[in-house]
């Protein structure tokens with residue numbers, strides 16, 4: 486048995502790091518245990534798009550608002566550049582415009598607004614005129630480069646806040662206060678397991694009871710032939726039919742029916758468009774969604790083509806080359822977008838079981854620590 490801590494966190498993805506931060510802010514001594522030499526999971530494969538508008542109404546949307554505020558604080562403190570702010574959802578069908586209007590009439594639309602085509606093109610000249618008839622503008626979002634933001638966040642937690650990390654250290658068994666790893670046995674008053682989409686290593690039976698499986702996503706990095714400043718992240722009609730904050734509205738039914746007729750392959754492959762820009766001018770473009778048994782290591786080119794067809798329809802970027810392709814996976818469950826399970830008083834399992842962990846984890850971390858240690862920070 487070696488070192489003793491107040492809190493041990495399993496997993497150095499964004500969910501684990503969010504819990505480490507929340508625990509440290511309460512004055513707890515914290516260690517993070519990660520089996521890989523650096524985070525390699527969903528948290529570095531995503532868009533780095535911290536999204537509020539479009540998240541499912543209710544708890545998810547509220548968590549996203551709070552998490553966005555924490556991201557803003559943390560980015561400044563940890564030297565993480567916020568590369569883009571806000572969001573333009575380009576609508577190009579009357580049915581999509583109807584969803585935009587319906588969304589704006591909800592509480593979640595309060596600080597958002599409708600743009601005409603001309604206003605959308607002025608706000609984001611990277612859009613192509615034929616790809617937008619009207620748009621939804623949201624001021625809430627921010628975007629970071631996940632593959633550099635996560636290491637910067639880890640460095641700040643370690644060097645600035647005194648969180649300990651063990652990398653290349655798999656946790657084989659948790660029986661609080663003992664945490665058995667491949668390197669040593671750690672002693673911790675509280676253990677918070679944030680395993681991403683690994684439902685088989687720790688607490689497999691409890692995770693199986695939540696019906697957790699996986700979703701696989703295709704991602705691309707494009708290099709535009711000419712400079713293409715993307716002033717905000719961009720989404721499109723397909724996103725209005727997928728993101729719950731829009732898609733759960735009754736007005737979305739007509740849009741979904743039309744998209745099923747006009748873009749059946751995109752719909753069947755769970756394709757929608759998110760396009761964000763990196764500091765070097767390249768564009769991160771995605772994505773697709775394949776569930777369960779379809780989570781294989783293979784990346785069929787026709788799915789990438791479906792994503793690019795939507796990109797071509799919405800962005801004024803006739804000339805580009807594909808610089809990178811990668812796959813990502815995240816956990817999904819039909820029971821809800823997140824869960825916290827308590828195998829015993831000292832142990833929590835926390836999973837985000839939908840594609841919104843980057844947007845919600847910091848707030849979930851605060852909630853978990855409040856539930857464990859009370860609502861008043863130490």
Ligand SMILES: Cc1cc2nc3c(=O)[nH]c(=O)nc-3n(C[C@H](O)[C@H](O)[C@H](O)COP(=O)(O)OP(=O)(O)OC[C@H]3O[C@@H](n4cnc5c(N)ncnc54)[C@H](O)[C@@H]3O)c2cc1C
Pocket residue numbers: 495496497498499500501518519520521523524525526527528529530531532533534535536654655656657679680681682683686687702703704771772812813814815836837839840841842843844845
């Ligand atoms: C392509 C893609 C795009 C996405 N886009 C967005 C987006 O735009 N906005 C958004 O909010 N979300 C997005 N998401 C979802 C988001 O990335 C995930 O919800 C989030 O990253 C999950 O974080 P996590 O920490 O649970 O998982 P992970 O990042 O996968 O981290 C889990 C970590 O736990 C470690 N681990 C597991 N078991 C053990 C063990 N026994 N011992 C030691 N270590 C262990 C793993 O090695 C891993 O590093 C996207 C996801 C993908 C894949």
